[in-house]
Amino acid sequence: MAIQHLPHTAIPTWSGFIYQGRVALYHILKQLNTKTENEINELVLQIDSIEDFTILKSIATGGHTPISIHQVKAVKSSLYSTYKEDFEQLEGKWTTLGSQTVEAFFHMATQNEKTKAQIEVLHPNMKIYEYENNAESCSLNDIDIKIKEQIVLALQKYNIVGHNNPDNVQLLSEILEKTVSDKVIYIHALNHGGTAIRNAAYDNPIPLQNFVDAIKTDIASLVLDEVYFEGKIRNNLNRYYQEFCLDCEDNQLSPELKTKMDKYSILFNSYGATAFKEFLQNIRPHKKVSYENLEKYTDLSISEDEMKDSFYQTLLTIKESNGSDGIGWVCSESKQYFPTCINSPDDERNKKRMSERIMKTALSKMVDVPFNSDYLITSACNVDNIEAYANNVSHVNHVDTGEAENETKITQWKKVSLIDLETAKNKLND
Structure with a gap:
């Protein structure tokens, strides 16, 4: 034309x-x-x-x-x-x-x-x-x-x-x-x-x-395969994002903040299949990412409340990312932070349960620590040392996989902490 x-x-x-x-x-x-x-x-x-x-x-x-x-x-x-x-x-x-x-x-x-x-x-x-x-x-x-x-x-x-x-x-x-x-x-x-x-x-x-x-x-x-369910998850994430923005109060979502949030959403939509699955696993370190069939899609699907109340809220509240690949932050003390959709209360029972889930996922999926993080940002949950709280998870203290790469991944996870959004905001928006 x-x-x-x-x-x-x-x-x-x-x-x-x-x-x-x-x-x-x-x-x-x-x-x-x-x-x-x-x-x-x-x-x-x-x-x-x-x-x-x-x-x-x-x-x-x-x-x-x-x-x-x-x-x-x-x-x-x-x-x-x-x-x-x-x-x-x-x-x-x-x-x-x-x-x-x-x-x-x-x-x-x-x-x-x-x-x-x-x-x-x-x-x-x-x-x-x-x-x-x-x-x-x-x-x-x-x-x-x-x-x-x-x-x-x-x-x-x-x-x-x-x-x-x-x-x-x-x-x-x-x-x-x-x-x-x-x-x-x-x-x-x-x-x-x-x-x-x-x-x-x-x-x-x-x-x-x-x-x-x-x-x-x-x-x-039509084949209800991984490609199909990946499409459904992408669709849901976009819908949650739209609803999150629509639910914001008029004075909460300035044009500058809206532009920042749009950049994030464009980034997530641009990920290919492999990068998209890695992205999902990184923001959900407490759950295994799997959507090969209807059962796994249903059992392990992204939670609307987690995305809205934790992940999108974190991206909205904290200044634009200065981390790698457009997501994540580095504070003035050179500590690295990464957003998650963990939406768990800050009590001892939930701290222990969340830490165990993260370590079990890391052990079974051999998940890399996202953005080499020192802190994973949650809606409210604080854990100084994930390993210490995950004391019921086997192989946390003694890694016996026999593979140096896997041992490195587990060792990295032992050093990660969970931090609530309000505390992270104060550290990162200074």
């Missing part, structure tokens, strides 16, 4: 992408359910370019032209003043496009104090997006329900069996969402490699036909 007349690009934010991507998917499914396949073949989805997402149509002279631009706002506020500047920005982009046939839609996760009609009087060049039953907003939880409802309608439209099977619909929703998230990750990878985010986003749209093809996937042929 030629980009010489491209308006100012939407600023990409990873925390917004989760909700934004699902809203885009919902809108696409509505297009699939209301348009002919020939019409669908002419349309593409563009993410984080002209707007948060844009639907473009192919033109006879080549390339595409926008038919609708969409701005998505996932905040808790119902105040009109919170959105006023964004409304004006969307109207400004509509004006810049210079086409009366383009529609500009604004999507809200929270019902506004002003009605759709009142807002559109104040901002006549845009529309508040309307969902089923005249709803003028759609929450993060509700958008998942609406996506599945549209998938059922699409299966019925294309005469595909399985529309009345919730498991089929769930699998399809994951496949469709991955179509969007994979493209976002690819765009950010291009940006990381030196391509301007504006160009990377504009030049890499998704044909809507791809979503039709996904709808027609033979669910029975």
Whole structure:
């Protein structure tokens, strides 16, 4: 596509992408359910370019032209003043496009104090997006329900069996969402490699036909293997992150903090399969990471509370990492700290139990100490010496593996302490 007349690009934010991507998917499914396949073949989805997402149509002279631009706002506020500047920005982009046939839609996760009609009087060049039953907003939880409802309608439209099977619909929703998230990750990878985010986003749209093809996937042929469950875990981590950011108070998540958190999330999403599993094991030293099948995925899956109350809270509270690979900190005393999702109370019973779990995991998985840490940051638990508390774990005091490398790993773990977030914050934010 030629980009010489491209308006100012939407600023990409990873925390917004989760909700934004699902809203885009919902809108696409509505297009699939209301348009002919020939019409669908002419349309593409563009993410984080002209707007948060844009639907473009192919033109006879080549390339595409926008038919609708969409701005998505996932905040808790119902105040009109919170959105006023964004409304004006969307109207400004509509004006810049210079086409009366383009529609500009604004999507809200929270019902506004002003009605759709009142807002559109104040901002006549845009529309508040309307969902089923005249709803003028759609929450993060509700958008998942609406996506599945549209998938059922699409299966019925294309005469595909399985529309009345919730498991089929769930699998399809994951496949469709991955179509969007994979493209976002690819765009950010291009940006990381030196391509301007504006160009990377504009030049890499998704044909809507791809979503039709996904709808027609033979669910029975899908293999629920490690690749599948890895995708589910990535999806969950992104959802927990989105919800964590949305739950933050308005004065808690400044633009600077949001940018910092987005950088972390982009980093985690960029990890390949091996690095991603190592990342999970490092932030969960008290649990073995394994997701080869449904049983292991269910038993050992990432905990929502651990991620929100410990890991993401740590990343939010402490200044930007100065450790290796973009995660971890070094204090003024040259001690190294690493965030975890350990969310355990600070009592003797839990200290002992957590220390034993960490040592058992280290022994069985031969886990490297993340970032050569002196301290692993927890939500509240403090342990001066993991080995001392893990006195019921065999082979902690006498390593008899016969392998120097393994003995080194166990020896390293003996030197690690657990430290609560508040204490770590005071040491690292000085």
